[in-house]
Amino acid sequence: MNAEERKGFFADRDQLNMADYLELEYYLECVGDIRTALAHFCSEQSTAQWNRVGVDEDFRTLYAAKVLGWQVLEELKELSYPVEHDAVGKIHACRVTIAHPHRNFGAKLPNLLTAVCGEGTYFTPGIPLVKLLDISFPDSYLAEFEGPKFGIEGIREMLGAYNRPIFFGVVKPNIGLSPEYFSDLAFQSWLGGLDIAKDDEMLADVAWSTTSRRTELLGKARVLAEKETGDKKIYLANITDEVDKMIEQHDVTVANGANALLVNAFPVGLSAVRMLRKHTKVPLIGHFPFIAAFSRLEKYGIHSKVITKLQRLAGLDAIIMPGFGSRMMTPEQEVRENIEECLNEMGSLKRSLPVPGGSDSALTLENVYRKVGSVDFGFVPGRGIFGHPMGPKAGASSIRQAWEAIEQGVELEAYAETRPELKAMLGK
Amino acid sequence: MNAEERKGFFADRDQLNMADYLELEYYLECVGDIRTALAHFCSEQSTAQWNRVGVDEDFRTLYAAKVLGWQVLEELKELSYPVEHDAVGKIHACRVTIAHPHRNFGAKLPNLLTAVCGEGTYFTPGIPLVKLLDISFPDSYLAEFEGPKFGIEGIREMLGAYNRPIFFGVVKPNIGLSPEYFSDLAFQSWLGGLDIAKDDEMLADVAWSTTSRRTELLGKARVLAEKETGDKKIYLANITDEVDKMIEQHDVTVANGANALLVNAFPVGLSAVRMLRKHTKVPLIGHFPFIAAFSRLEKYGIHSKVITKLQRLAGLDAIIMPGFGSRMMTPEQEVRENIEECLNEMGSLKRSLPVPGGSDSALTLENVYRKVGSVDFGFVPGRGIFGHPMGPKAGASSIRQAWEAIEQGVELEAYAETRPELKAMLGK
Numbered sequence: 001m002n003a004e005e006r007k008g009f010f011a012d013r014d015q016l017n018m019a020d021y022l023e024l025e026y027y028l029e030c031v032g033d034i035r036t037a038l039a040h041f042c043s044e045q046s047t048a049q050w051n052r053v054g055v056d057e058d059f060r061t062l063y064a065a066k067v068l069g070w071q072v073l074e075e076l077k078e079l080s081y082p083v084e085h086d087a088v089g090k091i092h093a094c095r096v097t098i099a100h101p102h103r104n105f106g107a108k109l110p111n112l113l114t115a116v117c118g119e120g121t122y123f124t125p126g127i128p129l130v131k132l133l134d135i136s137f138p139d140s141y142l143a144e145f146e147g148p149k150f151g152i153e154g155i156r157e158m159l160g161a162y163n164r165p166i167f168f169g170v171v172k173p174n175i176g177l178s179p180e181y182f183s184d185l186a187f188q189s190w191l192g193g194l195d196i197a198k199d200d201e202m203l204a205d206v207a208w209s210t211t212s213r214r215t216e217l218l219g220k221a222r223v224l225a226e227k228e229t230g231d232k233k234i235y236l237a238n239i240t241d242e243v244d245k246m247i248e249q250h251d252v253t254v255a256n257g258a259n260a261l262l263v264n265a266f267p268v269g270l271s272a273v274r275m276l277r278k279h280t281k282v283p284l285i286g287h288f289p290f291i292a293a294f295s296r297l298e299k300y301g302i303h304s305k306v307i308t309k310l311q312r313l314a315g316l317d318a319i320i321m322p323g324f325g326s327r328m329m330t331p332e333q334e335v336r337e338n339i340e341e342c343l344n345e346m347g348s349l350k351r352s353l354p355v356p357g358g359s360d361s362a363l364t365l366e367n368v369y370r371k372v373g374s375v376d377f378g379f380v381p382g383r384g385i386f387g388h389p390m391g392p393k394a395g396a397s398s399i400r401q402a403w404e405a406i407e408q409g410v411e412l413e414a415y416a417e418t419r420p421e422l423k424a425m426l427g428k
Numbered sequence: 429m430n431a432e433e434r435k436g437f438f439a440d441r442d443q444l445n446m447a448d449y450l451e452l453e454y455y456l457e458c459v460g461d462i463r464t465a466l467a468h469f470c471s472e473q474s475t476a477q478w479n480r481v482g483v484d485e486d487f488r489t490l491y492a493a494k495v496l497g498w499q500v501l502e503e504l505k506e507l508s509y510p511v512e513h514d515a516v517g518k519i520h521a522c523r524v525t526i527a528h529p530h531r532n533f534g535a536k537l538p539n540l541l542t543a544v545c546g547e548g549t550y551f552t553p554g555i556p557l558v559k560l561l562d563i564s565f566p567d568s569y570l571a572e573f574e575g576p577k578f579g580i581e582g583i584r585e586m587l588g589a590y591n592r593p594i595f596f597g598v599v600k601p602n603i604g605l606s607p608e609y610f611s612d613l614a615f616q617s618w619l620g621g622l623d624i625a626k627d628d629e630m631l632a633d634v635a636w637s638t639t640s641r642r643t644e645l646l647g648k649a650r651v652l653a654e655k656e657t658g659d660k661k662i663y664l665a666n667i668t669d670e671v672d673k674m675i676e677q678h679d680v681t682v683a684n685g686a687n688a689l690l691v692n693a694f695p696v697g698l699s700a701v702r703m704l705r706k707h708t709k710v711p712l713i714g715h716f717p718f719i720a721a722f723s724r725l726e727k728y729g730i731h732s733k734v735i736t737k738l739q740r741l742a743g744l745d746a747i748i749m750p751g752f753g754s755r756m757m758t759p760e761q762e763v764r765e766n767i768e769e770c771l772n773e774m775g776s777l778k779r780s781l782p783v784p785g786g787s788d789s790a791l792t793l794e795n796v797y798r799k800v801g802s803v804d805f806g807f808v809p810g811r812g813i814f815g816h817p818m819g820p821k822a823g824a825s826s827i828r829q830a831w832e833a834i835e836q837g838v839e840l841e842a843y844a845e846t847r848p849e850l851k852a853m854l855g856k
Contacts, residue, residue, distance in 0.1 A: 045630075046603055046630075047602060047603040048601075048602060048810070048811070049600040049601045049602065049810070049811050050601055051601065052601065052605075052609065052613065052814075053815060053816065053818075053819050053820075059601050059604030062604065063603045080509075081508075081509055081725050082726070083725070084757055084758070084759055085754055085757050086753075103634065103635070103636065104603050104630065104634065105630065105632065105634065106634055106635070108632070108633075108669055108670050109670065109695075110668050110669060110670065110671075110692060110695035110696045111630075111632050111668060111669070111695070113694075113695040113717065113718055114629060114668060114692050114695050114717040114718070115630060117718050117721050118629065118630065118692070119629060119715075119716060119717050119720075121720075122720035122721065122724065122757075123720065123755075123756060123757065123786070125755060132721075172476065173475055173478055173487050174475060174476060175474055175475040175487065175491045176475050176478070176490065176491040177480075177487075181480065201546065201547060202474075202532065202533065202539075202543055202546065202548070204536070204539050205534070206531065206532065206533065207534070208531065240538050240539055240542060241536055241538065241539070241699075242537065242538065242699040242702060242703065243671050243697060243699045243700050243703055244699070244702075244703040244706070264538060264541075264542050264546070266541075267537075267539070267541040267542050267697070268538045268697055268699065269671060269695070269696055269697025269699070269700055271669075271670040271671045271672070271696065271697070271700075272671050272697055272700070274670060274672075275670065275671055275672040278672070287547075288547060289541065289545070289546030289547050290541055290542070290545055292549075292550035293545050293550065293560075293722040293728075293729045293730055294721040294722040294729065296511060296550065296728070297509050297511070297725070297728060298510070300721075300724070300725060301722065301729075302721055322551065325514075326513055327514055327551075327553060328551060329512055329550075329551065329556055330512070331512055358551070383476065383477050386477060386481070387477050387481060388481065389481065390481075391481050391482065392481075
């Protein structure tokens with residue numbers, strides 16, 4: 001591409017009607033001339049051939065992605081991660097801001113993904129390493145999406161739970177329990193103080209524990225737990241399934257008494273979540289399998305913050321995400337950003353409840369709370385409740401006791417003195 | 429986990445009924461004790477807590493993923509790619525074979541993905557880097573999938589095209605053309621000898637070129653081209669869309685005369701492809717946006733071979749994939765493996781047509797053919813046809829001429845002497 005041709009892929013912000021564009025932030029490692037690589041990067045993700053042979057026309061005006069600005073971060077001796085490629089020249093780590101016209105694909109999630117992290121993005125000559133860092137949407141584009149149906153406030157209202165975190169628990173053993181035993185454990189955990197007993201993300205509709213049978217039992221157990229405790233409870237059923245089964249799964253499980261649904265957003269696809277959002281009668285809660293495969297590395301793939309935004313756009317009322325602590329192999333700053341993306345203003349979309357998870361228990365609650373910096377989060381232990389030496393009721397109680405200690409500003413050890421459930425966790 | 433506890437996550441092949449298991453191959457970088465890390469790896473991806481508190485039971489027998497074998501490849505000074513983690517000890521690159529019981533999730537693609545590349549896989553203590561290298565399925569599991577409806581033979585029959593590659597062309601300019609101009613270019617390319625004129629993977633149903641209007645025109649143009657040439661032709665329409673629109677998109681576009689459909693498999697989700705497979709009247713052809721985000725790096729993510737297998741399982745009749753040449757940043761061996769996975773025996777599933785692509789033209793055909801090693805492939809230029817200096821009809825002719833030269837064993841230069849279309853490409 002020569003200098004004249006390149007020009008069509010660069011623009012100043014004030015030359016464009018920014019309501020027509022998404023703004024994309026990428027980290028790139030460019031080999032060779034940077035301006036040429038950036039022009040190719042825009043061309044490959046939009047109109048790679050911008051006129052017919054022999055016709056005087058230029059589709060770049062309306063349809064080209066355009067560089068708004070870029071910054072060279074540093075010159076590198078070699079690519080941060082080795083990749084086979086054919087470019088020659090100096091290697092530069094760059095950050096680039098691109099305006100991508102959404103008229104190229106419309107308000108459709110699969111087509112949006114195709115444009116911003118598709119063939120163009122990852123197969124640009126001279127750019128072997130790419131990480132999509134962020135997407136910003138104009139309000140007019142956001143207005144085409146429904147977003148969360150319930151959001152944080154809707155979940156709080158269902159539970160009558162205000163001014164505190166929402167307490168989830170993943171029923172364990174996660175795989176292998178008969179619906180009867182499963183139901184009994186969930187029941188115990190509700191009695192102990194859980195708001196939401198949930199299926200593991202790996203447990204869905206299987207021959208030895210169909211969602212139909214499980215929700216039948218759990219729906220009844222939930223009502224019983226509500227009567228015994230006087231508190232509202234949620235059974236969060238995992239309806240992750242083939243997309244043409246999900247509406248039926250919704251109907252059966254909700255009729256049986258599941259009052260929130262778990263969906264593994266990327267395994268089913270974001271647009272399956274959006275489809276379900278249009279239909280659902282209960283909150284939708286997303287889990288994160290598959291996402292680490294393209295978001296863990298610092299300099300390649302897609303930043304998890306982008307994924308959080310897209311999940312909120314698709315309509316998840318709560319988003320379970322890798323949380324704090326090096327066990328989850330996610331930098332603390334990144335966890336914070338993901339939490340913020342659930343809560344930040346985003347057109348008129350409701351806020352999603354962030355649920356940062358990972359090997360939690362009564363012992364980690366204060367740390368998570370301090371790091372989140374507010375009560376607007378979900379806390380989701382598994383073995384920390386269902387592996388409690390005194391059983392799941394005690395496990396759930398230990399979580400509530402830990403929260404009471406935090407609220408009252410009392411040291412966990414002191415608060416545990418008269419509370420054997422919490423004490424058992426401290427002794428572990 | 430102690431030595432006794434670890435045992436439940438290791439097995440010999442002859443102790444298991446292998447028809448109950450998928451076999452998974454992973455590349456891992458383990459920090460600390462390898463056996464412990466591998467036991468955790470299996471536990472996290474299956475039954476992480478294998479008994480209820482105080483109950484003498486062991487769910488590992490039926491539900492645990494189990495290490496069948498492993499190999500230390502080398503000791504490393506540091507992780508191949510830096511990742512935050514909390515494990516301590518020596519670092520080893522390992523290859524491990526795991527038996528994962530499919531009763532945990534059943535014959536469902538989203539749940540399969542959740543099990544083999546979900547939270548368990550990527551969040552195991554002591555294993556910061558993971559690449560899923562391969563999956564093997566027992567025949568009884570494969571039998572639950574429909575696979576390609578048409579396969580290579582079905583596509584050949586539709587076209588009456590045997591003993592040669594199938595010639596695709598991506599209409600360019602890919603973004604911005606009105607349906608009328610688009611149709612005219614496709615028509616020209618059919619006259620020049622293309623089998624299949626296709627939408628770009630980024631061009632789907634947009635306000636300025638609805639699939640309804642486009643297929644209406646293209647359907648007519650196709651019939652006209654068939655009359656003029658006496659050959660059967662295919663218009664491959666891109667119906668990548670929100671999943672709850674795809675069946676309608678199928679019905680409208682096929683009624684209008686699209687006789688094959690393009691789907692961006694990962695942006696819509698594999699199970700949306702499978703849904704469409706049950707419904708479709710025409711071949712389904714997959715494109716690869718998003719896949720590079722998790723498959724390019726040698727030591728992290730998911731090997732593209734796995735993706736190819738899953739796409740075939742979901743029912744794609746042809747799979748467009750990154751092809752040969754360092755422009756596509758995919759090692760030659762990996763491209764070969766992806767081609768083989770389209771063709772290898774896989775239960776009773778039909779073979780998918782492999783379509784290795786990337787900046788192709790009359791000049792690259794022989795190289796691709798030699799590397800594929802058979803005529804069972806699709807060849808898919810874009811600008812190599814629609815950017816041809818004499819126009820798209822000549823562009824398509826140049827491809828057919830290049831194939832004639834190969835068939836006749838004549839040098840391209842010699843064959844081009846009396847063929848201006850081919851000659852124009854050589855002069856480029």
